Amino acid sequence: MTHIRLERIGREFPGTPPLRALDEVSLEVLQGEWVSVVGPSGGGKSTLLNIVALLDAPTAGTYLLDGVDVAGVSERTRSRLRSERFGFVFQSFHLLDRRPVIDSVELGLLYRGLPAAERAERARAALDAVGLADFADRQAKVLSGGQRQRVAVARALASASPIVVADEPTGNLDSASGEQVLNALDALHRAGSTIILVTHSPEVAARAPRSIRIADGRVSNPDSVATAAPAAEQPDEDVRVPSAAAPGRPATLRLRDLFSDAFASLGSRMRRTVALVSAVAIGIGLTVATVGFSQSAQSQVSQNFDAHLNRYVTVSWPSGVDLTAAAADTEIASRVAGIDGVERAGMLVDHGAHVIRVSPTRPAFSAPMLTATAGVPQAAELTVRWAPGIRHRIQPGQALVGRSLADQLQLGTVDSSPTILIDGRAVAVVGVIAESPRVPALSGQVLLSPGDGEYLGEPSGAKLLALVRPGAAQVVARAAPLAADPFEPGRLDVEAPPDPQQLRTEVEGSVRLALGIVSAVSLAAAVVSLGNAMSSAIAERRPEIGLRRALGAMPRHIAGLVVVESAIIGLIGGIGGLVLSIAGILGVTIANRWVPVLDVRLIPLALIGGVLIGGIGCVAAAVRAIRVQPSDALRG
Numbered sequence: 001m002t003h004i005r006l007e008r009i010g011r012e013f014p015g016t017p018p019l020r021a022l023d024e025v026s027l028e029v030l031q032g033e034w035v036s037v038v039g040p041s042g043g044g045k046s047t048l049l050n051i052v053a054l055l056d057a058p059t060a061g062t063y064l065l066d067g068v069d070v071a072g073v074s075e076r077t078r079s080r081l082r083s084e085r086f087g088f089v090f091q092s093f094h095l096l097d098r099r100p101v102i103d104s105v106e107l108g109l110l111y112r113g114l115p116a117a118e119r120a121e122r123a124r125a126a127l128d129a130v131g132l133a134d135f136a137d138r139q140a141k142v143l144s145g146g147q148r149q150r151v152a153v154a155r156a157l158a159s160a161s162p163i164v165v166a167d168e169p170t171g172n173l174d175s176a177s178g179e180q181v182l183n184a185l186d187a188l189h190r191a192g193s194t195i196i197l198v199t200h201s202p203e204v205a206a207r208a209p210r211s212i213r214i215a216d217g218r219v220s221n222p223d224s225v226a227t228a229a230p231a232a233e234q235p236d237e238d239v240r241v242p243s244a245a246a247p248g249r250p251a252t253l254r255l256r257d258l259f260s261d262a263f264a265s266l267g268s269r270m271r272r273t274v275a276l277v278s279a280v281a282i283g284i285g286l287t288v289a290t291v292g293f294s295q296s297a298q299s300q301v302s303q304n305f306d307a308h309l310n311r312y313v314t315v316s317w318p319s320g321v322d323l324t325a326a327a328a329d330t331e332i333a334s335r336v337a338g339i340d341g342v343e344r345a346g347m348l349v350d351h352g353a354h355v356i357r358v359s360p361t362r363p364a365f366s367a368p369m370l371t372a373t374a375g376v377p378q379a380a381e382l383t384v385r386w387a388p389g390i391r392h393r394i395q396p397g398q399a400l401v402g403r404s405l406a407d408q409l410q411l412g413t414v415d416s417s418p419t420i421l422i423d424g425r426a427v428a429v430v431g432v433i434a435e436s437p438r439v440p441a442l443s444g445q446v447l448l449s450p451g452d453g454e455y456l457g458e459p460s461g462a463k464l465l466a467l468v469r470p471g472a473a474q475v476v477a478r479a480a481p482l483a484a485d486p487f488e489p490g491r492l493d494v495e496a497p498p499d500p501q502q503l504r505t506e507v508e509g510s511v512r513l514a515l516g517i518v519s520a521v522s523l524a525a526a527v528v529s530l531g532n533a534m535s536s537a538i539a540e541r542r543p544e545i546g547l548r549r550a551l552g553a554m555p556r557h558i559a560g561l562v563v564v565e566s567a568i569i570g571l572i573g574g575i576g577g578l579v580l581s582i583a584g585i586l587g588v589t590i591a592n593r594w595v596p597v598l599d600v601r602l603i604p605l606a607l608i609g610g611v612l613i614g615g616i617g618c619v620a621a622a623v624r625a626i627r628v629q630p631s632d633a634l635r636g
């Protein structure tokens with residue numbers, strides 16, 4: 001038996017000046033009464049109802065519920081009391097519109113921690129009682145206004161709420177539907193529930209044995225006395241009321257139910273869910289793809305690096321050194337070629353500029369002449385267009401001419417091994433150096449056999465070019481001077497690329513940094529877009545949150561729902577992003593003929609990342625959701 005007693009209750013809303021919606025209202029309602037509340041618009045009826053149903057707290061006075069002052073109790077206690085004592089029927093229905101009707105009927109029981117089977121049984125019985133047994137599995141939004149309102153009554157029935165507050169329950173209905181709703185409420189009343197019903201309609205008000213009139217925040221018939229509570233009766237034929245004992249534990253939510261509610265809630269807004277999942281999938285996809293690309297790209301960079309940059313070791317004889325005293329070029333080249341790690345070695349000796357012409361009658365040019373041992377073309381990675389029949393070596397009396405010099409000389413094709421004159425001496429051109437990436441100057445120079453060196457006079461400098469195995473440059477650089485000049489290795493200059501390991505780490509580091517920044521930005525974008533979308537969804541769902549709160553959900557239950565929904569979105573988005581990114585990595589790497597590097601660690605990274613995005617993204621939304629005041633959210 002729940003006994004309501006209000007003593008000099010006031011409710012002032014802040015503002016300038018503050019608005020006194022209720023002023024010293026005193027009222028008593030006994031268990032089992034049916035009381036209608038009437039009065040002009042803005043008189044304070046809804047405010048009174050909200051205070052009675054603990055959706056709002058008074059700013060003055062005492063509210064005794066079963067003799068206990070509940071005017072200033074905590075939000076937690078109010079949630080518990082609402083869950084335990086109150087059922088609600090609102091003018092604008094407030095159902096879970098996109099979900100099956102039965103979910104709306106079960107909602108009060110969900111927050112009483114009742115197992116799913118028991119909830120469903122009670123909800124179906126209640127729907128049966130209001131004549132909607134066949135509508136349990138239809139979407140609530142397809143029902144007519146009258147049917148929806150009967151669903152709201154069924155919810156109070158299923159929860160066996162001792163007190164049902166109804167704010168204009170027939171306000172949006174035609175008279176026939178309104179009558180059905182009133183019959184359903186009547187059945188609830190006869191089953192023992194207290195009914196407090198706000199209405200503008202004199203006919204509806206007349207259904208109640210007692211009517212309270214409220215205008216300008218004051219009860220204008222203060223002498224309205226409580227009628228004796230009627231004994232609970234057996235309901236009539238067409239409305240069968242389930243057991244009136246309030247089942248379960250008030251304001252309790254089972255973890256399993258939280259998850260299934262979150263899934264159902266996401267499923268009911270499929271388009272929005274897909275949009276949110278896509279936002280996360282794109283963020284995660286970009287991040288995982290960047291990490292994946294970074295691994296593939298790093299290995300590609302490293303391979304390229306090994307293949308080219310760090311394979312050149314050059315030993316130079318500084319100008320002024322007496323090269324005639326050095327060992328023969330071919331001997332030096334073969335000694336260096338013998339060092340472990342050297343793939344090719346060749347010696348280039350510079351004999352300075354000499355006069356060159358195609359024939360005695362053609363113009364003379366001055367061009368540097370170098371002798372090259374047999375290993376030079378490969379060690380210098382030359383691309384040479386050889387004349388036919390030449391076995392890719394320069395013999396005495398033969399020359400290779402650099403491409404730009406050949407053009408200058410208007411040498412024409414090398415197919416017939418044209419002759420040139422060097423200092424008047426005839427030499428056969430056996431090839432043109434088309435490309436010379438390692439020694440670009442060769443394009444304007446002439447390469448001759450070491451055997452011709454004596455005709456060219458004193459050398460002015462020399463270089464030994466070694467092409468080494470990937471990673472061997474440093475070792476070769478240390479050994480090469482001694483092999484080249486065992487007596488005075490110290491006078492030689494050695495050029496070798498920096499320690500490849502260090503350089504590689506640097507390059508990889510910068511690749512990683514660049515891609516890391518892209519990942520961070522895409523993750524942040526996912527968090528922000530999910531956060532924004534979740535927050536704006538909360539604004540849209542205010543009435544639903546208000547309803548849940550009215551039915552006994554604690555703020556933490558609401559926060560839990562938002563977090564779990566968001567985490568599910570994050571997880572599914574993570575899986576989607578993973579699939580997208582793997583497809584992207586495979587597509588790009590295969591298109592580039594790279595070896596795709598797919599790290600299995602990307603899988604937990606994507607899934608945990610998705611859940612984290614969900615978790616972080618929903619913080620603002622969860623805070624917003626728990627701030628929703630049920631009385632405000634349910635207005636209108």
Ligand SMILES: Nc1ncnc2c1ncn2[C@@H]1O[C@H](COP(=O)(O)OP(=O)(O)OP(=O)(O)O)[C@@H](O)[C@H]1O
Binds near residue numbers: 040044045
């Ligand atoms: N949350 C609020 N903040 C500020 N003012 C409010 C709030 N709720 C109600 N009011 C004001 O309190 C007064 C009483 O409102 P209430 O909704 O209780 O009237 P009512 O009698 O139910 O009106 P109606 O029949 O039109 O629904 C009104 O002036 C209203 O504007």
